[in-house]
Amino acid sequence: MSVPTLGFWVVHAAGALAGGGLAWAAGQRLHRWLGLSHAAYGYWLGLWLLAVMPVLLSAALALCVPGPLVALPSALIMPLPVPLDLGDAGAASAAHLASAWAPPSAATWLGALYAIGAGAALLRVLVGTRRTGRLCRATTPIATAAWPGPRSRASARRLRAAGVACRVSALPVSPFAVRWPLPLVVLPATALDQLDDRALCLILGHEAAHLARRDPQRAGLMAVFNALLWFNPFLLRISARVQLATELRCDAHALAGDAQGGREFATAYVRTLRLSAATHTPSTALTHRDLAGHELRIRHMLHGDAARPLSRSRQAALLGSALLIGGVWMVVQAGAARPLHGSSIGGAAALASTTNASQVLPLPPPREAPLGVQFQSPLASPRITGHFGDSGGVRQRPHRGTDFGARTGTPVLAPADGRVMAATSEYPDGPQYGTVVVIDHGQGWQTLYAHLQGVDVAVGQQVQAGEQIARVGSTGRVTGPHLHLEMLRNGERVDPQAYLP
DSSP, X not given: OOOBOHHHHHHHHHHHHHHHHHXXXXXXXXXXXXXXXXXXXXXXXXXXXXXXXXXXXXXXXXXXXXXXXXXXXXXXXXXXXXXXXXXXXXXXXXXXXXXXXXXXXXXXXXXXXXXXXXXXXXXXXXXXXXXXXXXXXXXXXXXXXXXXXXXXXXXXXXXXHTTOEEEEXXXXXXXXXXXXXXXXXXXXXXXXXXSOHHHHHHHHHHHHHHXXXXXXXXXXXXXXXXXXXXXXXXXXXXXXHHHHHHHHHHHXXXXXXXXXXXXXXXXXXXXXXXXXXXXXOOOOTTOOOOHHHHHHXXXXXXXXXXXXXXXXXXXXXXXXHHHHHHHHHHHHHHHHOOOBTTOOOGGGGGGSOOSOTTSOOOOOSOOOOOOOOOOOOSSXXXXXXXXXXXXXXXXXXXXXXXXXXXXXXXXXXXXXXXXXXXXXXXXTTOGGGOEEEXXXXXXXXXXXXXXXXXXXXXXXXXXXXXXXXXXXXOOSSOSSOEEEXXXXXXXXXXXXXXXXX
């Protein structure tokens, strides 16, 4: 199975961090400029989606779509070099360099790092869920006579009629509501002993609002997506604002039927916080530890929310802008890097000749191209084992490239700046080449690298001189690991040694 390339990891990681940072910074500034309420749940959830969805969708799109999203304009690129019949006399002397073990590539290290981080983050979510489940199973039902008055008793009856159980925990936890393992509201035993009837009624109303709005499910999904993008710290900040907005709107729902209960609700809230401060509250969907958020909630309970709601016209404008920005961001990321080793050669493949491999591609109209491009060696320690024009031995025709002996896995470097035209294990009409990379350097210059172990670039990607593009291998028709380099000027193969230092 092919693995994502280095370009895939770098582009999507950078895109995730940049998108999250812009969403957080621009979201805060726009929130203050519009004078929005802190309880603007839809606003903060939209920012979270804007930070998460483009990078995940672009990664999925890059992994699923077999070719580049946008083909390079044919007027800007030259045809791919036609494969020639490669003998392998020059590679025979390199056979003794075969290595039983090849060092992992940078793409492999990054993939492993991501997998470890995502696995650890998902494990934390799973452990928190299991702890919450165990806590819920250890609770006991609340007897009708245990409620301190008629208001809380009536609230408990309404919840029971809706299929929600009210249970008590011996641990000093904050009140919370969950949907799994069954819909229930959990209260600490100290709350029943120390809070009055009105305060308990308000708390039950708050937790009932969470269940009615499906906040536990939403928070669980957000936790999973945050774990997949565990390296993005901005997601945690935006998620905290989503959770704060959720708590504020549930507070408002609980106080909607009791305009005079704000002070008692705030008092009960502070008391439950003190009761649970001595223990580690389980990682439930509704837990937050933001001190500023606690202060804001208490202020809203006492004085209400004076901020104006977002008008429908502004809602539509923000939604349209978010969809446009998210769509453009997704396409840019998906088009910036191709994901798989051995991926198809994309738009440039259509320009390759389908004639017999022993034929040479007809040259375009003659055009003078100055040297212009300065080349460097494709290997850090080059050792030539096959020269341009060599013939005899197992070769069926003169050698049209230069062979470099090297161990399997040795990094192959771009000899000059350019754009990747092909990165494939199925070069058109050239199975003898094995895995191939072709770079267009402009001014009529192209270089082709054959018999690679794997590639670290993607079709359409811009590379810089000295950047790792692949690794030496022994794919195709070879007798041992080596790098086969071809250099073309205006479509005609030239001796690479004449242009390399």
